[in-house]
Amino acid sequence: MRIAYLLPSLHTSGWRRYAEDLLRALAGEVEPVLIHAADDAELAAELFPEWERYALPVVQDASLSSHRTRGHLLRSLWRARRLSMPRPALVHSLEAYPAGLIGHTLARRWNVPHVLTAHGTYAVLWVRYPLDRWAYQRVLRGAAAICPVSHGTADLMRQTFPEALPAERLHVILNGNDFWRRVPAEDALQRPWPERPTVLTVGDIKARKGMHISLAAFARLHSAMPQARYWIVGKYRPEDPYYQFLQQLVHEHNLQDAVTFWGRVDDAQLDALYRQASLFVLASQAEDLRFEGFGLVYIEAGAYGLPVIGTRSGGIPDAVRDGETGLLVPPEDVEALAQAMRRLLEDEDLARRMGQANRRLSESLTWQRAADDWMKIYAGGRLVG
Incomplete structure (x- = not known):
């Protein structure tokens, strides 16, 4: 044809x-x-x-x-x-x-x-x-x-x-997706539990990706889990007002030693960061008529056997199966996101089950x-x- x-x-x-x-x-x-x-x-x-x-x-x-x-x-x-x-x-x-x-x-x-x-x-x-x-x-x-x-x-x-x-x-x-082809199944399904709780976000640094929400939620998490750290991966311009706002939040909550902005990284670096993370978070928001049409990055995290947290917005519920591969929270709900992070970081068995289910979802799509x-x-x- x-x-x-x-x-x-x-x-x-x-x-x-x-x-x-x-x-x-x-x-x-x-x-x-x-x-x-x-x-x-x-x-x-x-x-x-x-x-x-x-x-x-x-x-x-x-x-x-x-x-x-x-x-x-x-x-x-x-x-x-x-x-x-x-x-x-x-x-x-x-x-x-x-x-x-x-x-x-x-x-x-x-x-x-x-x-x-x-x-x-x-x-x-x-x-x-x-x-x-x-x-x-x-x-x-x-x-x-x-x-x-x-x-x-x-x-x-x-x-x-x-x-x-x-x-x-x-x-x-x-x-x-073909993310799962890059990560052997045994690496994803039997991944070691990180010694230090590590939250990972991957996405361009802009307001629609909700980094201000996830950063505020991490600040609450950090109060209860001081050893936790937060890695944000994605391109940004230092002079961008939104990036400067995020830096202001980091300083207001005294998170300079816990939060790292990695900027744009190559594939090898991204692979290493996924392998060291405990869970993946992206709190995307709908801005007027701009929204996540699907959310392939949650599936990429699944290729590594990571549980994921997303928002009930746009097409994200197709990429994050609530209660199965991860958790969904209302958009802009800082407290709900902080509680979801803490729940997965404190319950290794639950995090592993969801991460393994997310790997299976990645392989099926x-x-x-x-x-x-x-x-x-x-x-x-x-x-x-």
């Missing part, structure tokens, strides 16, 4: 990982034809040298608010109507909008089904902008299948665009499983209209 894939920006790590891993898993079943942004031409050739590739001025940028980028989008729509390539069996947009708008245009031109993946924020953000809202609803109404990467994303899409999302066209396909779910969509059993 020949399928045209609309690729979001390959220079954005999350989109690149999704495109590369899903397409590799599908490659034995379909004939991919890739449509990407002109700026991604070199990277697309490096990642996918064996497949047909076509370039448009833009497909999906991380930010589409500028007039310059919107101009590129209009040129892409014009070019899409004139793109010279053999007709595929269907079109799959790997992001809902605006990549989905180009996919919708191509599918109508070729008279083939259009299916799309919906990732978190970009699945609902467009309700803010009247013209984009109108265009996006046309994309949703015209799609044969709409596949959010989590049930939380699906719920928010239903709430935001209720009339454009018939239930029979909405199918959740959870993200895959494979890209092959995601590819199999997509093949059911492609095969037509779930296509409507």
Whole structure:
């Protein structure tokens, strides 16, 4: 089956990982034809040298608010109507909008089904902008299948665009991962209990990731467990106001000897930090229409056999199975988060059981499983209209 894939920006790590891993898993079943942004031409050739590739001025940028980028989008729509390539069996947009708008245009031109993946924020953000809202609803109404990467994303899409999302066209396909391949099962399932209680957070240092909540919770934990330490891994700029606010919290609570900001680390360093941690915490918050679409980092922690603590926000409950692989707490609830940390650090048996369950979850959420779910969509059993 020949399928045209609309690729979001390959220079954005999350989109690149999704495109590369899903397409590799599908490659034995379909004939991919890739449509990407002109700026991604070199990277697309490096990642996918064996497949047909076509370039448009833009497909999906991380930010589409500028007039310059919107101009590129209009040129892409014009070019899409004139793109010279053999007709595929269907079109799959790997992001809902605006990549989905180009996919919708191509599918109508070729008279083939259009299916799309919906990732978190970009699945609902467009309700803010009247013209984009109108265009996006046309994309949703015209799609044969709409596949959010989590049930939380699906719920928010239903709430935001209720009339454009018939239930029979909405199918959740959870993200895959290959983190578990990097860590031998025996290392994860029989990991030694760290001598010093260590809480680990991995994520870009910004308010939506909730480091101010987890840091305040750790301060309460530290009062009861002075030997505990907190490691925060993720890129930051020293002059950034949010990073400076976090440093202020560290000093206010006298945590200079307990909290370490590691910044961006390489894979070997990250591996070592995961292996030395006792539990993983990421207290992500929803900021207006920006939220965690799934939360692959919790699954990465699971590859190492770590129990995890997350928030009941967005798609996180699909990545953190409350009471099984970890604990969920309400967003912005510092006391609940502090209690959850203490519970897992004081109960080694519970932490081990949850960590082992998280490893099993990581092993089950494979890209092959995601590819199999997509093949059911492609095969037509779930296509409507």
